[in-house]
Amino acid sequence: MQQTIVEDIDQVAEDVVSLNLRGAGGPLAPWEPGAHIDVALPNWLTRQYSLCGDPADRESYRVAVRYDRLSRGGSEYIHRFLRRGRPLEVSPPRNHFPLLPAPEYLFLAGGIGITPILPMLRAATAAGIPASLVYLGQSVETMPFADALRSSYGDRVRIVATRQQGRPDLAALAAALNPGALVYACGPGPMLTAAEAAFPAGRLHAERFRPVPRSFAPATAFEAVCARSGRTVRVAPDESLLDALNHAGHRVASGCREGVCGSCELTVVEGDPEHRDDIGAPAGRMYACVSRALTPQLVLDL
């Protein structure tokens, strides 16, 4: 973890604040567009926020947080109780949403989903790669950074206030897309579902705030063999691999516990994991909070 200090809390839209977190002990760990950090809040909750500042700034991280009416305690704490000067521990940045090389980019952001897109748009533009942004929100007042985007990028940014203008025609955007262009989308579930229907799967990269509601076959018990410690941990059907490992004395980190943040990534040595996360685990990796096993046994690098 890295120690930071809350340097600024600014209202950047209706119900959205931006936090500037200054490193307390020298430069902060580097990051690339699409990365997020875990923020350990004073109320013991850990929350994940995309970095929306400038990767060249090694002195501080910037995140933006929308107040959730159904807050479980993260955004409510930040909006109501967090004060300037408060020390906050944050994780090193992790990136499940990296910007892959392409001759052209189309960015699609919904509301607070603008946060990982901001540094992507900046990086693409700085590299001279054609890039445009379609930015959706209920009204302009609820959309963070809308003015700054308009003034920095002009007509490469299209701001759509859906309450007045309705939803943009994603199929038309897809039809107009240059071959080879990649689409990066971040926003609420319904927007991403629409994007998945409109754009070819191979060209769309999406990041979700919350897991897609899905149903799985009934969970069964399996064994996790920890290769380094030599211990075998039985995982009961009503228990997660993460909980079983931690109960057995391993210290596996965790964050969202719903398969979106990646804090609990493990290396699989042998056996087939049943991936239930929304990140898309790379080969040989799995997320212990939600994923289980297709084989009776998994051998883990633990």
Add this chain to the structure above:
Amino acid sequence: MTTRTSTRPRRVPPAEVRARLGEPEPRTKAKILDRIDDYFRLFIAHSPFLTLATADAAGRADCSPRGDYPGFVKVLDEHTLAIPDRPGNKIADSFRNLAENDGIGLLFLVPGLRETLRVNGRAYPTDEPDVLARMQTEAREPELALVVEVAEAYFHCGRALVRSRLWDPASQALAGELPSAGEIAVGQLGLDIDPKMFERGLEDGYRQLY
């Protein structure tokens, strides 16, 4: 050992109690609010523990602990709180009492702080999805929550916590003077098992918190 003293201690009549204690300072009464203001909200947001007192229609009383991460009690608005019902012993004394008598008394604690927060009001169980959604922990929602309609709320001065040295780390040595939970259970229930076995069961239960 006797189970009851042979002569009951003298009962002091209510009027005499008041005469002996004196009247509270006007300021003490003035600090009682009928709502959750910003200071109370801040306190609740940092409180991981409370005690919850109820009584049935016949006046049979009960007090039980509730705890989770700080702010586990949600302030729905300045007159309403919601307390998640996390898995417990399933005796459900509080729910049974509230069905007959909806009066409730809460005492919130913040570790390290001597002052406590008291909230009194009326309560009922709910399964309102928007309330339960705010209580999701470890990807699980409670089955039920308790809605508390606040009648009075006030800070209680810290004398009891000062005298009890409750937050003094040295006070934790007291725990070492007691037998283990397993030894107590085996003794009270007259069981013929190894107390360690009982404790293992207890520890397993403590791992399934949600």
